[in-house]
Amino acid sequence: MYEDEEGDFYIKDVLLIDDSNNAELAIFKEIFWNELMKALNELPENQRFVFIENEIEDKTLQKIAYETGDNTITIISC
Numbered sequence: 001m002y003e004d005e006e007g008d009f010y011i012k013d014v015l016l017i018d019d020s021n022n023a024e025l026a027i028f029k030e031i032f033w034n035e036l037m038k039a040l041n042e043l044p045e046n047q048r049f050v051f052i053e054n055e056i057e058d059k060t061l062q063k064i065a066y067e068t069g070d071n072t073i074t075i076i077s078c
Contacts, residue, residue, distance in 0.1 A: 050078040 015033075019026040040048050053059045065072045 044078075046078045050075055 011032075014025075015029055017025065019029055040051065043051065050061075050064060053064045054061060059067075061075045062072055064070075065075045068075070
């Protein structure tokens with residue numbers, strides 16, 4: 001379990017930690033990414049794209065809408 005100074009847990013932070021000296025963390029990250037990719041592959045292409053852009057690439061829904069030429073409502077409904 002990882003907590004920041006305020007006691008909040010962010011899985012993204014754990015996934016970005018250097019695991020070169022922590023075999024247990026390396027295994028956890030490998031399993032997590034494999035399972036995430038399997039789950040994402042089950043989504044329709046537009047939902048997968050928006051999830052990756054928003055959650056992994058840290059883009060706002062507004063920025064995704066701007067870049068794709070869609071309106072924000074369309075992006076949200078993905």
